[in-house]
Amino acid sequence: MRRKLVVGNWKMHGSRPANAELLAAILGARPFQGDVAVCVPFPYLAETAATLAGSDVRWGGQDCSAHDQGAYTGEVSAGMLAECGCRYVIVGHSERRAYHAETDALVAAKAQAALAKGVTPIVCVGETLAQREAGETEAVVKRQLSAVIHQLAHCAGEMVVAYEPVWAIGTGRTATPEQAQHVHAVLRAQLHAATGHGDKMRILYGGSVKADNAATLFAQPDIDGGLIGGAALKAADFIAICRAAR
Ligand code: PEP
Numbered sequence: 569m570r571r572k573l574v575v576g577n578w579k580m581h582g583s584r585p586a587n588a589e590l591l592a593a594i595l596g597a598r599p600f601q602g603d604v605a606v607c608v609p610f611p612y613l614a615e616t617a618a619t620l621a622g623s624d625v626r627w628g629g630q631d632c633s634a635h636d637q638g639a640y641t642g643e644v645s646a647g648m649l650a651e652c653g654c655r656y657v658i659v660g661h662s663e664r665r666a667y668h669a670e671t672d673a674l675v676a677a678k679a680q681a682a683l684a685k686g687v688t689p690i691v692c693v694g695e696t697l698a699q700r701e702a703g704e705t706e707a708v709v710k711r712q713l714s715a716v717i718h719q720l721a722h723c724a725g726e727m728v729v730a731y732e733p734v735w736a737i738g739t740g741r742t743a744t745p746e747q748a749q750h751v752h753a754v755l756r757a758q759l760h761a762a763t764g765h766g767d768k769m770r771i772l773y774g775g776s777v778k779a780d781n782a783a784t785l786f787a788q789p790d791i792d793g794g795l796i797g798g799a800a801l802k803a804a805d806f807i808a809i810c811r812a813a814r
Contacts, residue, residue: 572602572786572813573728573770573793575690576800577630577658580609587612591619593803594810598624602793602813605656606800607690610644613652621653628656628687631664634677646678646685657682658795660692660712662734672712676719683723690728690772690795691716693755697735705733706754713755717762725763729755729771730795736775738797745784745791748773752790779808786813 582590587608594604605626608616616627629652633643649657659682660675679689693712695705709731717724731751733743743751752771760766773785774795785791793813799805 570768570770570792573772574600574602574604574806574810574813575628575656575658575730575772575793575795576606576806577661577774577795577797578606578608578800579630579663579797581801582609582612584612584615587616588619590801590803590806591616591625594625594807595620595623597803597807597810600810600813602810604810604813607656607658613649613654617653626655627652628654628658628690630658630661632657632659632678632682632687634674634681636681646682646687649682649687650685654687656688656690656728658690658692658730660716662692662694662732662737666734672715673719675712676715679716679727680719680723683720683726688726688728689716690730692730692732692774692795694732694734694737694775700733700735705751709751709755710758713758717758724759725765725769727769729759729769730774731755731771732774732795738776740776742776742778742781742785743773745788748785749788749790752788756790777809779805779812782809782812 607628629649632646659678664670682689693709695708770792777794
């Protein structure tokens with residue numbers, strides 16, 4: 569039985585007062601039946617850690633470097649995230665792939681760097697609208713996941729995967745539960761073939777998850793929770809989504 573997981577991706581949003589209000593609301597809404605985490609901008613990690621410490625709400629980063637340390641101005645290492653108590657780090661988000669030209673190989677190296685420091689990578693995969701319309705969805709997500717599986721080798725079973733169709737992110741256009749389930753089943757089969765325990769690994773769905781569609785998505789047999797962008801910034805919406813994860 570896989571425990572559901574809901575992760576808020578705050579992206580480049582927030583302020584100290586707004587964060588404090590949001591985190592207080594999340595803490596006050598516990599207990600949740602599934603696991604809950606927030607991935608916050610780097611400058612807010614220490615304060616988030618102090619606020620959430622001792623609770624069952626976890627926190628994480630939205631990216632990490634593939635390098636351990638060195639002359640990489642502007643980058644943050646997985647070891648630094650670990651020092652801030654991060655349980656998770658998102659790698660390969662489509663915004664990083666699109667705006668920062670991140671390749672499958674780089675995403676895989678970041679996932680490996682995270683695991684080496686005990687931080688669980690949430691590896692994002694997903695097709696663009698053009699790729700979906702060209703019938704390439706399965707090939708694209710399998711290729712993206714395959715790069716990470718090969719890099720992680722015997723540790724591949726420790727990652728969390730997030731299926732995030734690019735055309736559904738921040739657009740208000742959600743994949744139907746059937747569309748999402750289909751891709752999740754493909755990814756699970758791939759994970760199972762590679763690790764032998766794909767049935768125990770969590771595959772999140774992300775892309776315009778809202779309070780009113782979360783329960784139907786999360787009821788699909790291979791959807792183990794969500795990676796939530798816009799709706800993670802509004803306490804009532806995020807809490808409703810966390811409650812839908814049972
Ligand atoms: C995301 O950025 O990971 C995401 C899923 O965004 P949204 O929920 O806003 O579509």
